[in-house]
Amino acid sequence: MRQDHGDVDTETLLFDRPPAVESAGADRPVQSPVERPRRRRRWRRIALITGLVLVLLAGTGMLTAGLYYRSVESSVERVDAFEGVPEQSRPQVVATGAMNIMILGSDSRDPENTSGSRTDTIILAHLPKDRTSAQLISIPRDTWVSVPKSPQGRGGRDAKINAAFAWGGVPLMVQAVEKFTGVRVDHVTMVDFAGFKEIVDALGGIEITVDKGFTSRHSLNPDGRREFVVGKQTMDGAAALDYARERYAFADGDFTRIKHQQQVIKAILNKAASGGTLASPTKLNSFVRATADAVAVDETMSLLELGMELRHLRGGDLDFYTCPTKGTGRIGNESVVLADTAKAERLFDAVRRDDVPKIQSAAR
Numbered sequence: 001m002r003q004d005h006g007d008v009d010t011e012t013l014l015f016d017r018p019p020a021v022e023s024a025g026a027d028r029p030v031q032s033p034v035e036r037p038r039r040r041r042r043w044r045r046i047a048l049i050t051g052l053v054l055v056l057l058a059g060t061g062m063l064t065a066g067l068y069y070r071s072v073e074s075s076v077e078r079v080d081a082f083e084g085v086p087e088q089s090r091p092q093v094v095a096t097g098a099m100n101i102m103i104l105g106s107d108s109r110d111p112e113n114t115s116g117s118r119t120d121t122i123i124l125a126h127l128p129k130d131r132t133s134a135q136l137i138s139i140p141r142d143t144w145v146s147v148p149k150s151p152q153g154r155g156g157r158d159a160k161i162n163a164a165f166a167w168g169g170v171p172l173m174v175q176a177v178e179k180f181t182g183v184r185v186d187h188v189t190m191v192d193f194a195g196f197k198e199i200v201d202a203l204g205g206i207e208i209t210v211d212k213g214f215t216s217r218h219s220l221n222p223d224g225r226r227e228f229v230v231g232k233q234t235m236d237g238a239a240a241l242d243y244a245r246e247r248y249a250f251a252d253g254d255f256t257r258i259k260h261q262q263q264v265i266k267a268i269l270n271k272a273a274s275g276g277t278l279a280s281p282t283k284l285n286s287f288v289r290a291t292a293d294a295v296a297v298d299e300t301m302s303l304l305e306l307g308m309e310l311r312h313l314r315g316g317d318l319d320f321y322t323c324p325t326k327g328t329g330r331i332g333n334e335s336v337v338l339a340d341t342a343k344a345e346r347l348f349d350a351v352r353r354d355d356v357p358k359i360q361s362a363a364r
Contacts, residue, residue, distance in 0.1 A: 073303045081170045081188035081298035084151050089175065091184040095354035097129035099306075100183050103136075104165070104173060105191040105261075121191070121261060122161065122173075124181060126351050126359070131309045135359050136265075137347070138258045138322045139177070140337040148175040160336060180339075181348040190296035196244055196264060197237035202287045203277060205234045206267035214249040216242045240264050254337075255322065262320040270315035321363035323347070 105121030122139040141162040149156030150168030155176075164176035174185050197220070200206050209232045219226035220238040228243060235243060244264045250256040277283055297303070324343035329336060343362065350358035 076303060077190075077296040078299050079170055079188060079190060079296050081174060083171050085171045085174055089148070089179075091178055091182050091352070093184055094352045095129065098354040099127040099186045100351065101125040101127070101187045101189060102174060102177055102185045103189050103191055104170070121258070122177065124177065124183060124185075124351070126183075126354075127310070128354055128356050131313075133317045133319065133356065134310075134313060135319045135321065135351070135356065135363075136262070137351070137363070138262065138320070139180070140254055140258065140323065140325065142254070142328075142335065142337045143180070143323065143325070143339050144331060144336040145176060145180045145339070148172065148179055158331075160334070181344075181351070183348050183351050187301045188298040189301070196268075197241045199237070199268060199287070200235065200240045200264075201237035202283070203268065203271045204283070205236050206240060206264065206271050207232060208235050208240070208243060208263055208267055209233075210243075214246070216246040216249060218242075218246065218248065240267075258322055266315040266318060266320070269313075269318065273314050319360065319363075321347075321359075324363070 101124075103121070103123040103125055105123065122141060124137045124139065126135040126137070128134075139161060141160065143161045144158060145161045147155040147157060147159045147161070147164045147167065150172045152168065154167035155164060155172060161176055161180065162173075164172045168175075170188055170190075174188065177183075178185055210228050210230055213230045214228050216226045216228065217224060219242045221242075226239065226242045244261045245257070246260070247253045247257040271277060272287065277287065324340040324347060326338040326340050329338050347359065347362040350356075350362050
């Protein structure tokens, strides 16, 4: 039986229409992020999955020229991610030197969305102190949590975690993720999964191994269909986007979609860092410039500094997990994801303490 949990979606405020939120009374969608100056609307443009793809290229032969890289970074959009977030309510830093980045993903061109409600992705990326690996933990968008109250008085009740963005933008999303995980968020980046098409094509395609064949009926193809067969294959941008966005073809809906998105992210990282890309000045410059022109990160993140720290990372150094859950259920008239709070607490406690082996064991 298909599970579709798309009632409130994080990225709706990246567009010129107000989001549809399943609530009444005081919990109305906040409008201010949409009314900000035009530069904020650049969030709508394609963005690669966090600065990790861009910054891992720093320090390579093509990007050692500091002026070049600084010019790239200067074009990256900035987000007021922590504006109004009360310091007294935030988790304390337990392991100094580690870094946690909240990645908010969207899909601005998903053809499945016709009602204004759109898909989204929430990832907590942990970078250990030694920067030799990264652990990316996906939090299902419909996870039922306690959402803090925004300065405008919205929220302050249990809801799907992605409702926090609709009620209070990025700052309330930071508070909701921190309250749920107990992990302090150091940086934030905005992502549009629709950008996979342009990014993958800039790389000349990526290799994906399909575990189970399926048919997408919401494809970019003219007839709206695309067949995915079992096995290793090279996907162009359109195929990769169809693969990463499909959820209706699976009994567990969003959970398989999360897995496929993780596959595509890893494949992009591997291809971006490959010899073929790094050895081609034209391809590398086109890829980096297109990415930098679309990325949105918080005001304090330095992609140059982070890039130098992460320049040795490759896809094999990334571990992908999904926050432990007990499956889906219904609360009132909403279809939700129920977190396994005991297992999730063990996982995020390991993240807080920068204990990578414990993260790996707790996530199994």
